[in-house]
Amino acid sequence: MIVGNPVVTSDFASVLExxxxxxxxxxxxxxxxxxxxxxxxxMTALVGPNGAGKSTLLGIVAGEHRPxxxxxxxxxxxxxxxxxxxxxxxxxxRTFQLPAEFKRLTVLENLLVVAAxxxxxxxxxxxxxxxxxxxxxxxVAVARARALLARFGLEAKEDQxxxxxxxxxxxILEVLRAVMADPxxxxxxxxxxxxxxxxxxxxGGFLGDLCAEGATVMLIAHELDAVERHCDSVVVxxxxxxxxxxxxxxxxxxxEVVEAYVTG
Amino acid sequence: xxxxxxxxLVILLVYGCVALISCWGLDLQFGDTGILNFAFIVFQAxxxxxxALLTLGPVETGVFGKMQEYFWGADLPFxxxxxxxxxxxxxxxxxxxxxxxxxxxxxxxAVAMLAVSLIATTMMVASPGFVGGQLGLYAIPQPFEDSxxxxxxxxxxxxxxxxxxxxxxxxWIVVRISRAPLGRTLRAIREHPDxxxxxxxxxxxxxxxxxxxxxxxxxxxxxxxxxxxxAYSTNDWLFPETxxxxxxxxxxxxxxxxxxxxxxxxxxxxxxxxxxxLPSIIRPGLIHQLQFIVLGMxxxxxxxxxxxxxxxxxxxxxxxxxRARPSLAFGGTWLGLQRGSLKRTRRPADxxxxxx
Numbered sequence: 001m002i003v004g005n006p007v008v009t010s011d012f013a014s015v016l017e018x019x020x021x022x023x024x025x026x027x028x029x030x031x032x033x034x035x036x037x038x039x040x041x042x043m044t045a046l047v048g049p050n051g052a053g054k055s056t057l058l059g060i061v062a063g064e065h066r067p068x069x070x071x072x073x074x075x076x077x078x079x080x081x082x083x084x085x086x087x088x089x090x091x092x093x094r095t096f097q098l099p100a101e102f103k104r105l106t107v108l109e110n111l112l113v114v115a116a117x118x119x120x121x122x123x124x125x126x127x128x129x130x131x132x133x134x135x136x137x138x139x140v141a142v143a144r145a146r147a148l149l150a151r152f153g154l155e156a157k158e159d160q161x162x163x164x165x166x167x168x169x170x171x172i173l174e175v176l177r178a179v180m181a182d183p184x185x186x187x188x189x190x191x192x193x194x195x196x197x198x199x200x201x202x203x204g205g206f207l208g209d210l211c212a213e214g215a216t217v218m219l220i221a222h223e224l225d226a227v228e229r230h231c232d233s234v235v236v237x238x239x240x241x242x243x244x245x246x247x248x249x250x251x252x253x254x255x256e257v258v259e260a261y262v263t264g
Numbered sequence: 265x266x267x268x269x270x271x272x273l274v275i276l277l278v279y280g281c282v283a284l285i286s287c288w289g290l291d292l293q294f295g296d297t298g299i300l301n302f303a304f305i306v307f308q309a310x311x312x313x314x315x316a317l318l319t320l321g322p323v324e325t326g327v328f329g330k331m332q333e334y335f336w337g338a339d340l341p342f343x344x345x346x347x348x349x350x351x352x353x354x355x356x357x358x359x360x361x362x363x364x365x366x367x368x369x370x371x372x373x374a375v376a377m378l379a380v381s382l383i384a385t386t387m388m389v390a391s392p393g394f395v396g397g398q399l400g401l402y403a404i405p406q407p408f409e410d411s412x413x414x415x416x417x418x419x420x421x422x423x424x425x426x427x428x429x430x431x432x433x434x435x436w437i438v439v440r441i442s443r444a445p446l447g448r449t450l451r452a453i454r455e456h457p458d459x460x461x462x463x464x465x466x467x468x469x470x471x472x473x474x475x476x477x478x479x480x481x482x483x484x485x486x487x488x489x490x491x492x493x494x495a496y497s498t499n500d501w502l503f504p505e506t507x508x509x510x511x512x513x514x515x516x517x518x519x520x521x522x523x524x525x526x527x528x529x530x531x532x533x534x535x536x537x538x539x540x541x542l543p544s545i546i547r548p549g550l551i552h553q554l555q556f557i558v559l560g561m562x563x564x565x566x567x568x569x570x571x572x573x574x575x576x577x578x579x580x581x582x583x584x585x586x587r588a589r590p591s592l593a594f595g596g597t598w599l600g601l602q603r604g605s606l607k608r609t610r611r612p613a614d615x616x617x618x619x620x
Contacts (some may be wrong), residue, residue: 072426088464100453100459109580113447113452114463121445123473126437134445135587142586159581174459181463 015040015216016061016185018094021070023056030056031067032240038185043207043217045227045248048237049261054220055097057237058187061218063087063093074185088114091184093192097220101169101177103163107154108145108164110173115141116182141180148176152202167194171201179210185209188219192226204230224248236260267417274420276533282489283532287512287524288438289481294510295518295577296447297474298454299365300374302506303381304482309388309501310356311349311483312490316401318345319491333393334401342407343426346487353483355474361475366468370457381503388498400497407491427488430608434481438521441477448580450474451519504556508532511563517573526574531568536560 031053038044046054061072063084070204072080074092077199078176080092102110112118118141119125149155152172157165162173175191182245186207192200204226207217211232221227226232228248236244236251238260244251251257265273286308293299298321321339324331340348357498364376389398408426409419441447449470452460461467490496508531516527539551566573581589 064458065460084458084461085464085466088462091465094462096459096462100456102455102459104455104577105448105451106579106581108582109448113448113460114465118445121449123441123477125447126441126444126446131440131444138445138588139586142582146586159579161579178463240300 001154012038014038015075017071017073018061018137018216018261019071019073021057021060021067021072023053023060023065024068028168030240031060034070034237034240034242036235036242038218039233040216040217041211041214042232043211043219043230045231045234046218046220046237047224047227047234047251048173048243049221049240052237052260053099053240054237055189058094058189058218058220060090061087061185061188064094065171088181091182092187093178093181093185094187095171095174095178095189099167101162101165101170101173101261103161105162106159106160107149107162107173109140110146111145111180112138112141113177114181115145116180117141118177146178148179152199153178168196168199171195172199173204175207186215186217186219186264188217188220190220192221192223192246200226224252228252268342271420274424276319276537277424278420278427279426280487280533281431281494282485283509283512284431284525284530285434285488285507286482286485287485287516287528287532288521289478289485290509291513291518291521291524292441292450292481293437293474293478295513295520296450296454297471297525298457299478300370300473301377301475301478302374302503303360303377304386304479304509305356305501305503306381307353307479308383308486308505309384309496311353311486312496312501313395313401313486314349314352314483315345315487316404316490316496317395318348319404320401321406332396332399332401332403334395335393342411342491346484346491349487350480350484353486354480357476357479358472361472365471380504381506383390385498385502396497398498400495400500401490402495403550404490404494404496406494423492423503427492430484430488434484435521437477442521453614457521458490487502507556507563508559511559513573514563515566515573515580517575517577519577520573520575521577523573523577531559531562 016038018034018036020029021034022029022116034057043200046057048054049247056065060067063079063082063086069082070080071078079087079090102113105113111216118134118137120131120137125134125149140148146155146158149158154169154172157169162170171191171194175188178186191203191207195203200223207219208230211217219231230247233246234248234251235242236257243260244254244257285303290301290304293301293304317334317337318340319342320334320337322337323334360380364373364380368376388395391397392399406423407417408414408422409416412419412422414422441450449460449465451471453465453467457467512527512531513524514527515530516525517523537553539555542551544551583589
């Protein structure tokens with residue numbers, strides 16, 4: 001089992017629903033009237049040329065940006081106006097387009113920052129909590145983190161500073177760190193970028209296992225072969241709007257999709 | 265040992281305790297959490313004035329009018345004024361933190377704090393009836409001498425004992441925070457606030473916690489200082505004073521409690537004492553001013569050549585069974601020192617410019 005606490009299943013078929021999302025920065029419309037549903041327990045890829053508005057849309061789902069109009073529904077609840085940390089607490093956890101590891105924390109510590117089930121991370125725990133409780137919870141979290149690192153051959157690097165890892169390893173570390181938080185929805189911004197092809201297959205399989213355990217994955221990717229191999233469905237965006245929803249195989253046959261990639 | 269030497273030694277040690285408590289508070293904010301609090305000295309002043317007001321008693325009027333001006337006073341037994349002072353420092357942190365920490369980015373937080381420091385000093389100077397204005401407060405009774413009827417020498421030694429006890433308690437708190445999962449949360453916020461928020465960490469709440477605890481320690485140190493020296497004015501807490509404490513943290517090693525102790529020995533205690541015995545050159549007071557130039561150059565040199573300080577923040581490792589590897593004290597493998605930590609700076613790539 002990858003996820004520490006099994007993901008709470010929802011009565012809703014789509015765990016995430018975006019209704020008429022638009023976002024403008026000044027006069028520039030970055031996202032235009034996007035309406036999509038993300039199925040529970042599935043891996044959905046968000047693809048499209050650079051500047052299509054994918055990362056902004058992901059930021060809106062994660063609570064980093066407020067949309068100009070539209071709603072984000074998470075398990076039927078409107079979370080549009082909640083701050084980013086509340087999204088994280090509710091189980092919508094994201095990674096970033098540029099590596100966002102905690103550089104001066106070790107690889108293992110990166111995974112322990114928000115490991116589910118930990119105590120001793122609030123100020124009141126320091127003054128009234130018992131140290132033995134958080135030590136025990138930490139031991140459980142360390143064992144889980146080591147198992148995750150071992151799956152990607154990073155176990156020997158657990159004491160290295162995260163800032164010393166290669167670009168691809170940082171990507172993996174970020175994904176694993178998000179997984180340690182027991183996410184219900186995992187939002188990954190270009191998780192395959194810079195990852196070695198062999199490890200990329202392992203990462204795709206790992207994300208598939210996560211979905212099998214009930215988590216939902218929404219990722220941005222430019223590696224279309226990997227998307228075809230690992231993702232259940234694909235949403236293609238161009239110039240801020242959704243131009244196609246379906247499977248990657250079908251997307252390749254769509255003239256509009258091909259043109260969007262060629263012309264931007 | 266002559267009485268003079270004893271007295272000098274006690275003064276040095278009490279100053280050291282005061283500086284250490286405040287630097288540990290500053291390190292919790294800056295070293296661990298990444299909050300650049302240029303108003304830190306204001307909270308030390310809050311503690312000092314609060315303790316003074318709670319010790320001086322009601323305003324006395326002599327034949328020539330008021331002995332000194334302050335708006336209100338009480339005569340509480342020691343150590344109540346010291347403890348209340350720490351609480352007032354913590355309370356006052358909440359509204360300031362609410363404004364500065366909630367929406368502002370870290371560099372703008374620093375500017376906001378500097379503004380708070382300048383406003384506070386100006387307001388105090390402009391309101392002599394509040395806590396004495398530029399003249400400040402004086403003739404604050406020595407706690408042990410008056411309360412426990414000890415001789416002057418005995419009282420100063422007793423006071424030193426109390427300060428050391430405070431250092432022990434504060435040391436326990438800061439080391440406990442550093443070793444707990446909370447310490448990791450603080451450092452994660454320092455390293456990448458957006459990523460920490462994305463993982464579900466409430467940045468404002470956690471930063472506020474570090475801000476409040478750090479400022480409570482500043483206020484405690486101010487209270488300890490004023491109870492010892494018996495006088496305090498706006499000249500004692502001008503904004504450059506924050507830089508002396510910050511320099512101790514940076515040079516000692518931010519994030520390493522033992523390193524901070526070393527920084528305190530070198531700067532607030534060592535440097536100021538060393539220049540005290542230098543002969544006056546060119547004009548009186550020049551040596552004192554040169555102190556700040558030396559301090560500034562030391563900060564620049566360390567930020568350039570050794571940004572992690574003399575004792576870098578220790579790397580947390582875990583045993584095979586998942587327990588954090590024991591460290592003897594102050595968050596290090598041996599008194600905060602790691603193998604080779606004094607020989608070279610070990611830091612991850614691209615982190616050199618992120619100390620400030």
